[in-house]
Amino acid sequence: MIPAPFDYVAPTTVDDAVRALADAGEDAKVIAGGQSLLPVLRMRLAAPTKLIDLGRVAELRGIREEGGHVVIGAMTTHYEIQRDPVVDTHLRLLRLATDTVADPQVRHRGTLGGALAHADPAGDLAAPVLAMDAEFVLCGMDGRRTVPAAEFFVDYFTTALRPDEIVVEVRLPKLTGWHAHYEKFNRVAQAWSIVGVAACLRVDGGVIAEARVGLTNMGSVPLRATEVEAALVGHPATAATVRAAAAHAAEGTSPAADGNADREYRQHLARVLTDRALTAAAGV
Incomplete structure (x- = not known):
């Protein structure tokens, strides 16, 4: 048409x-x-x-370091994020998740800000930025304001953006040295996630000191698997710890039922994929 x-x-x-x-x-x-x-x-x-x-607005592009944060312009493409050494060093979870987005043609044109503002619950980048405690800088007629990722996603395809606002940049705390993995399940290559899991861990002396786990397509917005995180912190980075924590992955979720999966199957996938993502991140 x-x-x-x-x-x-x-x-x-x-x-x-x-x-x-x-x-x-x-x-x-x-x-x-x-x-x-x-x-x-x-x-x-x-x-x-x-x-x-927004394609001609140069100030919306680029990746830079600001103290303990990495700042990514809203019009920065997925391709640029994949290949940026700052992202790979400090935001490995985001880079790994970006690798799974669609195909090379889409990654050359698609942008981080556009994908996040679209707020598709099956999109692969919202859960990672939520897990990484990102902040969104928005600009409207009243000036600029900063909104945490936990407040940015409101509902299906709905965000905290006001009618006259655009996303200017995404600010992410550096997670240098953290272990990370993004695991998704889809029926065919390059498709949206039926369920996805974003996991990053800070391991100190064999013990999990901090844990962040985000869930893709397990509700109308990306979710933090807080029960999983709580079950990991303070415990040794072992397969047994990961298995026990992953069992909590579906708690507090309310996934949709559609032609790809019903609610119970998505909750089962969340537990399985969380186990896989954490196992890969922890290297156990």
Whole structure:
């Protein structure tokens, strides 16, 4: 199908983008890499009156270090994240999760900010940034504000973004030296996760000192597996510890039932994949 008619603007600064969004009203759409939005437009599941393209806003791109954080511009592509040495050193979980996103063509065009703002519960990057305690810097007509990942994801395809706001950057604490793994289950290669698990551990002297576990597609938003984390911390990094902790993975979850899996199967997958992710991260 062909998208419905719309006006198109391509601002070159964040301020101009925000102003264009505010002027256009609630019927406008922001396009980043377009890998999620363009299919929706072609199927006419959305019919915006104006499309605001962020592709020419240079300040939205790039990866930099700021003290104990790594800051990633919203328009930074998945391909750039995969190959950045700062990300690989300090944010290994994000790099590993990004490796599983779709295919090389999508990773060359898709962006971190666009994927997270889309807020698809099956998307593979929301659970890792949640597990890593990321913060989102948002900009609107009233200026900039920072929202923690735990408050950014509100519901299916719904975030804390106000109608006149865009994502400027994502700030992630450095997890240098942490062990990490992202495990996903899907029916075919390059597909969305039926369930995914993001795990990162800080091991000190053979004992798990800190643990972060995020769940993909186990609810309307990404979730932290807090019971799993609690069962890991303070215990030796062994297969027995991992197995016992993974048994708690489905607690507090409410996954959807669809053509891929029912609720009980997704909860079973969460336990199995958590075991696999933690086993790989801990190297046991």
